[in-house]
Amino acid sequence: MVGVGVIASALGIAAGLLIDWFPVSASKEAKSIDTLWDVLIIFSVPVFVGVTTVVLFSVLKFRMRPGEENLDGPPIHGNTRLEVIWTAIPAIILVGLCTYAFVVLEDVEAAAPNPVKVRVVGEQFAWTFFYTGADGKEIKTASHQLHVPIDRQVQFTLQSKDVLHDFWVPAFRIKKDAVPGIDVTYSVTPNRLGAYPIVCAELCGLGHAVMRSSAVVQSQADYEKFLSGLGKPAAPAGGAGGGAAPAEDGKTVFNSSAGNCKACHTLADAGATGTIGPDLGTVLKGKDEAFIKDSIVDPNKVIAPGYQADIMPPDFGQTLTPAQVDALVKYLSDVTKGG
Ligand code: HEC
Ligand SMILES: [Cu+2]
Structure with missing residues (x-):
């Protein structure tokens, strides 16, 4: 039984650590979250495998055989030493992992100076992003694609107009529910240029699967260019004085x-x-x-x-x-x- 448990645990841990399960990481926080995942795999796979092998072994070895239908098992009065051990070990593991997870969470959520603020509004079936201008006020024009600057903490405020949604950028490794009537906050520091998928991770209705967008991580200069483009009112068609608006196709x-x-x-x-x-x-x-x-x-x-x-x-x-x-x-x- 011990042999089977050790081999299965080794295979499970190897599958958890050697296979690259996650998409490319694009945030500063991703590293400590990925390490947390590895540690949790190392502890939880043997627990799962250990419990399962003991259960299967017991079913095989101690099952009722023909002719034993009316027999009672041997009387058992408990074993104090065994019970203390099997309570104490999981308790120690749990307290240890919870402490570690708490430290990682505190670290990931620590506020950095000079953050970028973005309000994320989920609705069936779209994401809308509102940005804060240089004057600290929210810019009226929003976008459906998220733009954030690289290497600056972004503080998101998640809101929902209708049902539960869940804002998830797998490359940032962080996801949280958008709950109607509540402002949910979280922060992340993008550290890799590029565009990364945004998905809704809470089944929210028929169009749930298309509730997708992308997060564009760009340089501070490009981000500012994007913001100033947003702030500008759309030029009136054929209007005088504004210069020609680029024709939309x-x-x-x-x-x-x-x-x-x-x-x-x-x-x-x-x-x-x-x-x-x-x-x-x-x-x-x-x-x-x-x-x-x-x-x-x-x-x-x-x-x-x-x-x-x-x-x-x-x-x-x-x-x-x-x-x-x-x-x-x-x-x-x-x-x-x-x-
Ligand atoms: C989340 C899914 C979704 C998206 C995104 C979406 N639509 Fe629709 N659209 C629908 C559905 C469902 C209907 C049918 C129900 C209705 O008429 O409102 C519809 C109806 C329409 C109709 C009317 C068809 C008719 O005969 O009544 C037009 C026109 C239309 N969409 C154009 C657009 C355009 C243009 C866009 C992009 C700016 C767009 N849609 C984006 C789901 C979508
Ligand atoms: Cu949704």
């Missing part, structure tokens, strides 16, 4: 992370194959621009037959600029006209 918006229409809709022209919502190439045939615009900014006004309300995010009117909405409308109207 409808197809680009459709496939961008800001719109992310492709996650839910099929549209041949855009190469989109989403199936949560209707195939726009089919349902928009013969519809005018006013209908298309309403469908985007007020999706619950008319529900496409066979589909449900409250799945398409209701706030594209706010999260996209007017120029982006107009470009989308024109694009969708153009590509669905033919035939």
Whole structure:
């Protein structure tokens, strides 16, 4: 029994430590969290394997055999020494691991000077990120893709508009629930440039699987450029004095992370194959621009037959600029006209 337990434990620990289970790490905190995981594997695999082998061994060795149906087992009055040992050892392991985990948690959550503040709002089925400007005030325009500077602590405040969601950036190694009515906070210090997936880790409804976005870790300069771009009001179409606004391309918006229409809709022209919502190439045939615009900014006004309300995010009117909405409308109207 001991032999089987030792071999199985060794295999389990090897599988836990040698296989690279995690995605690339992109935060300062990831290192101590990954080490914590390794230590927990080393302690918990033998406990699991030990208990399982004793149970299996006992089932084999002490099971009831034919003819023994009416026999009683030998009377047992307990064994104080054994009980003290098997209570004390797990207690010591538990207290030790809890202390270690607590120290790691304190370390990971320690506030750093000069943090970046981001408010994260989850809703069925999108993430929206609000940033703080240089004046300390929240910038009105939000984004659906997260931007953070490298090597500065980011303090997130998580909120939810409807049901429980869970904000998770696996590369940062930290995930927390967004709970309606409560501000949940956590901080992380990104330390690797790049874009990393954001997923919702709490089953939140039909569109849960498409509640995805990405976290872009960029240099301080690029981050500031992004923020100043956000703060600017969308230039009025053909407006005087503002200089020419860059023309928005409808197809680009459709496939961008800001719109992310492709996650839910099929549209041949855009190469989109989403199936949560209707195939726009089919349902928009013969519809005018006013209908298309309403469908985007007020999706619950008319529900496409066979589909449900409250799945398409209701706030594209706010999260996209007017120029982006107009470009989308024109694009969708153009590509669905033919035939
Ligand atoms: C989370 C999934 C989701 C996303 C993201 C999404 N939609 Fe939808 N959309 C739906 C669903 C579901 C419907 C059908 C229910 C309804 O009409 O509101 C729909 C309906 C529509 C309709 C109306 C179709 C009709 O015939 O009534 C249009 C137009 C549309 N979406 C365009 C867009 C555009 C443009 C975007 C990107 C800016 C987008 N959608 C993003 C899920 C989504
Ligand atoms: Cu969710």
